Amino acid sequence: MSRRVVRQSKFRHVFGQPxxxxxMYEDIRVSKVxxxxxxxAVNPKFVAIIVESGGGGAFIVLPLAKTGRVDKNHPLVTGHTAPVLDIDWCPHxxxxxxxxxxxxTVMVWQIPDYVPVRNITEPVVTLEGHSKRVSIISWHPTARNVLLSAGCDNLVILWNVGTGExxxxxxxxxxxxxxxVGWNRNGSLLxxxxxxxxVRVIDPRKQQIIAEKTKPHDGTRPIRAIFVADGKIFTTGFSRMSERQLGLWD
Structure with a gap:
């Protein structure tokens, strides 16, 4: 006779109020990619959400000041010929x-303060340099017009958005x-x-790996890492038993 073991959630007694x-925003067709x-992605003015779109990739931009049901014909930001995988607002x-x-490709867009009457289809600049899909983008925290992209070609590129170079x-x-990929607070390290x-710490100016940690978590699932305020690195991952783990490293 076999017995089924059910792992109880640590949050089974936590309840929220809708x-x-x-x-809130309703009727948004979030991407299933x-x-x-x-x-x-959100900033003080807008929230942007990657959505389902036929014939290419798109995302919707909504003002934070106006919530409720979203019109099915609300204009989208379109221009990519394949699904959008990541979006990031400029901090400046x-x-x-x-x-x-x-x-x-990576595209940079100018979003007007008013709600446009039709789709936004023309980016400010298109950045081409990856040979496979681009899944990560991140703006430099202190330098203007500097954008990072990382793709499935195992390549990290820093761009000058002002010139497209x-x-x-x-x-x-x-x-x-x-x-x-994550920046430290002043953008000197990745x-x-x-x-x-x-987990690698990289000096992009010297183009060198200055620190490296192998297997901060033993599980097979993806690991995430960010810099925290004091320069330490915070990681999330899993154990061999698929239990969530957190780590803090010097």
Whole structure:
């Protein structure tokens, strides 16, 4: 006779209250693309959400001041020829957002303060340099017009968005798929996680790996890492028994 073991949740006694209909967005067709992404980005003015779109990739931009049911014909930001995988608002301009796509390109968009009457289809600049889909983008926290992209070609590129030029490419530091990339507070260092189960700290100016940690978590699921305020690195991952783990590293 076999016995089924059910793992109880630590949060089984936690209950939440749903917000009222006029305090949330409804009827948004969120993208169903398989990608390790949050599918949304927010700044003090807008929330942007990657959505389903026929014939290419798109995302919707909604003002934070206006919630409720979203019209099915609400204008979208379109231009990619394949699904959008990541979006990120510029920290220096609340009307500028970047998008990354399966079509191997990165596009930068200017979003007006008013709601447009038709789709936004013309990006400010299109950045081309990856050979496979681009799944990660991140603006530099302190330098204007500097954008990072990472793709499934194991390549990290820094761009000058103002000119559309590639500043540098880190093409020999990752042996497998890059899971995530994060800046430190002043943008002098990068932390990356990779399918090879390594966490790397990279100096982009010197184009060197200055620190490396193998298997911070023993599980097979993806690892995430970010810099925290004091310069330490915070990681999330799983044990061999698929239990969630958190780590803090010098």
């Amino acid at each position: 917000v009222k209909a006029d305090q 398989t990608c390790d992404s949050s599918f949304c 301009n609340d009307n500028v957002i970047a998008s990354a796509s399966e079509d191997t 590639m500043l540098l490419a880190l093409d020999d530091m990752h042996t497998d798929l890059i899971y995530n 932390v990356t996680t990779c399918k090879d189960k390594k």
